Amino acid sequence: MTRPIPTPVWRRLPALWWEVLTLSWRCTPGLTVLALLVLALSVVAVPAVALTLRATVDATAAGASGVALACAVGVAVAHALTSTFQTVTGEVITTVADRTGRMGVHPRVHRAIASVPGIAHLERGDVLDRVDIVRRGTGQIGRSVWNVLLSASHVLKLLVTVVLLGAVHPLLLSLIPLAAVPLWAHRRGQVLVRRAEVEGAENHRLQQDLFETVAGVTGGGEARVSGADTRLDRLRGEAWRATERVRFRARARAAVWTFAGWLVFVSAFAGGIAVVIVQAAQGTGTVGDLVLTVMLAVSLGQTVRGTVTATAETAGARRVVEPYLWLRGHVAGELAREGCTEEPPRSLTEGLALDRVSFTYPGTERPALDGISAHLPAGSVIAVVGEYGSGKTTLVKLLLGLYRPDAGTVRVEGRDLADMSTEGWRSRCSAAFQDFGRFEVTFGETVGLGDLDRIGDPDAVARAVREADAEEIAAGLPEGVHTQLGRRLGGVELSEGQWQRAALARASMRRDPLLFVLDEPTASLDAPSEEAIFRRYMERARAHARGTGTVTVVVSHRFSTVAGADLVLVMERGRLVETGTHAELVAVGGRYARLYGLQERAYTAGT
Ligand SMILES: Nc1ncnc2c1ncn2[C@@H]1O[C@H](COP(=O)(O)OP(=O)(O)OP(=O)(O)O)[C@@H](O)[C@H]1O
Structure with missing residues (x-):
């Protein structure tokens, strides 16, 4: 049997970005529209300032004070808009991406993992490594499409700016290909960082597990009594240092690539500015041209940096996006392998x-x-x-x-x-296990979770509580079944045996289980x-x-x-x-x- 060739990641990215954009729309429609609007307007803001500034200076030099005044007002308005966009764009995009990540992507990841029949796949290191990376980076997935749009707006800004500079002197057009050098160099560095993330994921998980064991109330107590906590903590430290060593080396190499890329571009840009200055000094250009060039020179630096940052973030997000797409492929594969739809018997x-x-x-x-x-x-x-x-x-x-x-x-x-x-x-099926869950909600809810359809049915909850012989526990709580559980949430902490009875009651919620x-x-x-x-x-x-x-x-x-x-x-x-x-x-x-x-x-x- 021939195995299907997996679709390369880059071909699946546009579909993912579109999906994230529609998720943004569903999670926060108003802010999504605002973010798109701000991005579109930010493209024309900087050229507008530069052009109105040149017109102001040239009109002043020509003695047309009325025109100069009108252009100066235009400069002020365009400048105010530019400053506003620079401040607002980041804020709006971060808020949209954050909401999309938490309200859209996060639940999707959990649903996808839970939809796979069985839990055997959750014992596989390759699955757990990806789940770990994706859980830490759902925000980056929510942000991925905005980074792409931000990159596109910066590239457009860059093109408009360079075209204006080209009109001043054609030699400046050579800056267009050279502006790509820092982007390419940064990308190379990100590939190294991405590889290091996957390489260090196992050690990162190990140190996290050990930390939770040592710091946790249950395992931590046992570890302290047995004296194993020092050794566990040392192991945790070793695992952390191993992860950090790999990450640090990759980041240092990525920084060298970025620096080299910038050096090439900045040198070329300095040469371009010198040409325009000579032209103005020889009288073949206007004073307005010089002002326009200086203005664009300043903003070009920012625009290129913005392009590099947004493109780098887009590329950087791949270290989360790739494992996310891998997980989705894995879930789809598992579901296709199962493909079972027969319903269980009624009795x-x-x-x-x-x-x-x-x-x-x-x-x-x-x-x-x-x-x-x-x-x-x-x-x-x-x-x-x-x-x-x-x-x-x-x-x-x-x-x-x-x-x-x-x-x-x-x-x-x-x-x-x-x-x-x-x-x-x-x-x-209904089940109560030795390693029962401690759900820190109200007592009634922790029981009702056993049958989501009837979680709000007080009679069903009361009956389940009775069957588990847990009536005394509920009666002893300050607000009965409405009492919040768990000290971390300011609620009441139950004893081990009381949690266990709550779990038994939860298992008793379903009325007609077959098993x-x-x-x-x-x-x-x-x-x-x-x-x-x-x-x-x-x-x-x-x-x-x-x-x-x-x-x-x-x-x-x-x-x-x-x-x-x-x-x-x-x-x-x-x-x-x-x-x-x-x-x-x-x-x-x-x-x-x-x-x-x-x-x-x-x-x-x-x-
Ligand atoms: N998640 C797991 N991964 C690998 N091995 C496991 C896992 N869970 C259990 N085992 C191993 O499978 C065997 C059977 O374990 P199981 O938990 O079914 O036994 P048990 O009779 O229920 O034990 P106990 O009475 O201690 O609960 C044991 O050798 C155990 O070490």
Whole structure:
């Protein structure tokens, strides 16, 4: 099969600029029009000042004081407009670009990444590097089209200026090609800077992760107690220095290129001015010509610098635009590869099945799941047990469609989950994980996020809170479910167990899930609280079973809590080593029975 040749970046840029311009229009129409207007008028402002100034001087020399006065007023008006444009253009463009970046581009990036079925791609270094660059530079993407328009307006200004100078003396036309030298030199430097950004992205991510670990409340506390914070901080410093070394070298080389380019242009320009001065001294030009030349000479410097800066920024934005386009291509490729649109069934009668499922995490050697086959009947409560790292979480993540099996099939009512629309399947799943999210919104919202359609429904939220046994938490908050959570936002901080119950309540928001997963969501709770919650969720599972045939999967280390499950799956090093009910497995006297006995003895000894 021949692979399609990817479209070069430069051919995709015009479409991207047009897209950003329409986004600007949608995000902030008034300012977008103002920015376009200011750019158009700024092209004619400087030549207008120069021409009216020449007319003023020549009229004065000819003794036409009335004309001279009128031209002087023209100079004042044109000068005032030029100054205003110089101040306003940057402000307006920055505001438009910033709004477009935050309100338009940022949500698009997040939506695109989230639209890819599964999360396996978020474990890939090449994807993470690009996401890191794009997240830091969405403003530059919003600004990219304005830099292009700014460059175009500066180039136009430059052309008008040089044409006027050419009329004074044709030799000055040679400045046109020479004005391109600084642009070219700057571009060369930017290529080096761009390469250095991608090269240093991995170390930058590493230092950021280490910083968050050391400075974070959770990980940071642990690091301080264990004394690992000094070492982690040293590693962070090393990673930062490695990134900075690469960046600094590239920027220094880029600066040398820019300086050399400017030197060539400025030398040529000085020669041009000398020619005009000689011409005026010989009487072949007017005093007005000399004034016009000096005026344009001053503004030409600014115009060329503006052109270089805007063009350099356009080129510089490629270090963000290129990874952005790469990410979009990646997302489109992933979506095309999936292309599954089948809707999930309304209810289950047969249930879910794993058929020789294997899975290895990207970048690792050992399979996390190895040839798992099991039937999870509709309406049943399945317990998954096993030691640390045996593959329990990976198994439920495959059931939830967060990862795709490398081999084998996950079936829903006999149909391959891979053929089903990921969005459709996820909308029929509920899950509470050990690493639950702490969403710092109001308590009611943190629960309601479990079912966005009903986030504002107080009855639905109250019921979910009741099911997670979290009523006392809500009642204890100063403003009940309307209390803002999180200290950073001036709200109330919940304890670990309270956050966990909030996560459980969130998972209870959906009324008719086909798959309900509880992956050790009660690890922060004591054994009696955990048992009480599981009892409650077992009852809920039985009620769901009668309606939609929901399969409830519970992952736990505490064997006693899951003894009431219909089926227990015992995992060991990625393999399913035993299957049966609690009674059957105890009777067999195998791995489950041994681990169960050990835990029971430990519990009895502790009481
Ligand atoms: N994102 C990941 N990338 C690479 N390897 C991973 C990842 N997540 C888990 N693993 C590995 O896959 C194996 C199974 O992990 P998994 O989290 O499924 O086990 P578990 O039984 O749920 O463990 P625990 O009881 O500690 O939660 C482990 O060897 C683990 O190190």
